[in-house]
Amino acid sequence: MMRVTNLEPTAFPRLLSFVPDRLCIRHTAFTRPRCRKSSLFTTSCLNDVEVTIATDHNYGNKQVIAVTPRIYDYLLTNVREPPILRQLREETASMRGSQMQVSPDQAQLLTMIVQILGAKRCIEVGVYTGYSSLAVALVLPESGVLVACERDMTSLEVAKRYYEQAGVSHKVDVRHGLAVDTLNSMIENGEGCSYDFAFVDAEKRMYHEYFELLLKLVRVGGVIVIDNVLWHGKVADPLVLDKKTESIRSFNRALMEDERVSISMVPVGDGMTICRKR
Known part of the structure; x- marks a missing residue:
């Protein structure tokens, strides 16, 4: 078997040595x-x-x-990555917390779902520097909108700069603050069941709450995608009992029993669950 050492958590991992024809x-x-x-x-x-x-x-x-x-x-x-996304990915790689950025293959899947849905109204919970939100904004129609929820202003400034460079700022409604507060205010403003697509990549211990709020905002037939559901493989290890891992396990179990949605867990990136509202 191959031995892998010092694997770097980059979006494009360097090719390591292998034993040929083994x-x-x-x-x-x-x-x-x-x-x-x-x-x-x-x-x-x-x-x-x-x-x-x-x-x-x-x-x-x-x-x-x-x-x-x-x-x-x-x-x-074999991922089709627009130059503006590659530029953002490379800049983010030098930043603190760069492992939080979705990978190009994840972004490609997200944009395909948005296109298949013909989505015009989207939500993202957890923007970081904006790679996934920019990917989605690029494929939205000119009249489309993406509500981008992020609490960290430093990373959000990077995202806003790239929205501007890509010419999609008019499609992105940036909401700085706690996502729970933003989603609740959207519901109170009568925006329930008016969104086509949502992507969650934020605080893991809040997944249950994010999901319930998004179910109120996404229309029947709409899609909610949740990232990190395999959590570096920790969810499959019964000896790992930290709060984040236990929370994701609990969330995964709850989705299995939730008849309000159809689900598919796919091992892309750190694992994503795709939920279609019934």
Whole structure:
């Protein structure tokens, strides 16, 4: 198996060294300390491509490609990233908290959803420096609007500068402050069920509250996308019990049982759940 060291959390990770033409098959049984349940998994490697088969054989031994640095590098070279977005990504990479920025493949998926919906009215909770909001604004029609909620003014100033450079400032309604306050005021102003799309990438312990407010603002048939639902893989580790991880686990369980929406959890970026309001 390949060894990866000092992996840098950049949007375009550098290509690391690999052992060419290596074929390996591994079957491993393990029991974690303090964990009662044993697990069995199978991992196969062919030409540096890792393939994982689900533990439960009732899934038909479905093989899934694990995203190695080489595969992810290939994926990113096949993302259509407008120059203005690339410029923003590169500037953000030098800033504190740059890992919060969505990746180009995530932004590409978000914009495709917006286009498929024919969305004209959108909301973003958690803007940071504006990569995802700028991507969405670029594909909105001239009459479209994106309400961009962000509490950090320093990062928001970067986003506003790029909205201006891209010529989409007239499409973005910037709201500086706590997103909960903004969303509540929008509901009080009679904007319920008038939005087509919403994206959440903000305080993880607030996901439940954000979601309930957005359900009131998004129309039937509209879509809400929630980022970081796999939370660096921590949600799958029963030994990780910090408050943010537990909150995301709780949110994921609640969505599974929520008949108000249709859902699909996809392993893009740090995991995203796409919810369609019924």
